[in-house]
Amino acid sequence: MAFHIVLVEPEIPANTGNIARTCAATGTHLHLVRPLGFRTDDATLKRAGLDYWYAVNLTYYDSFSEVEERFKGHRFFYASTRANKRYSDFEYKDGDLFVFGKETKGLPQELLDANPNQLIRMPMTDKVRSLNLANSAAIVVYEALRQTDFPGMLD
Numbered sequence: 001m002a003f004h005i006v007l008v009e010p011e012i013p014a015n016t017g018n019i020a021r022t023c024a025a026t027g028t029h030l031h032l033v034r035p036l037g038f039r040t041d042d043a044t045l046k047r048a049g050l051d052y053w054y055a056v057n058l059t060y061y062d063s064f065s066e067v068e069e070r071f072k073g074h075r076f077f078y079a080s081t082r083a084n085k086r087y088s089d090f091e092y093k094d095g096d097l098f099v100f101g102k103e104t105k106g107l108p109q110e111l112l113d114a115n116p117n118q119l120i121r122m123p124m125t126d127k128v129r130s131l132n133l134a135n136s137a138a139i140v141v142y143e144a145l146r147q148t149d150f151p152g153m154l155d
């Protein structure tokens with residue numbers, strides 16, 4: 001088992017590459033929902049993931065409903081600037097999925113409306129509209145790993 005990061009229609013290859021590196025470092029599985037804003041052989045994507053791509057458990061999907069279908073019975077958490085609960089207020093467990101939206105628009109409002117109790121937010125000042133996608137994913141997954149004592153990771 002592992003934690004899971006789901007990127008819904010990511011647009012910027014450097015962010016996805018950066019998240020792939022975090023996934024390789026933490027044993028987190030990465031799920032990419034198309035359409036992607038880049039080609040999978042994009043040089044920036046590869047560079048941001050360095051030579052760690054081989055260590056990433058990566059799956060592509062044509063729609064978010066394919067992810068929902070595959071992970072029935074798992075808990076989904078949706079990261080959004082529009083959420084009203086702190087990401088640190090939940091107790092995470094092995095197998096949880098963390099879903100992140102695209103850089104320009106975030107997650108679709110319908111997805112947020114359908115899951116009102118599963119929305120998580122990283123507190124911010126009023127000086128910015130959002131955090132960077134790759135930073136958001138790292139913050140959430142490391143909180144989940146901290147809570148579960150960093151399973152399978154070296155100190």
Ligand SMILES: C[S@@+](CC[C@H](N)C(=O)[O-])C[C@H]1O[C@@H](n2cnc3c(N)ncnc32)[C@H](O)[C@@H]1O
Nearest residue numbers: 079080100101105106107121122130131133136
């Ligand atoms: C650059 S942000 C998208 C900004 C978009 N305008 C919005 O308001 O959602 C990309 C993704 O990072 C995550 N994110 C960024 N800042 C966040 C925050 N403070 N709390 C929770 N998620 C955040 C969300 O998943 C978001 O969909």
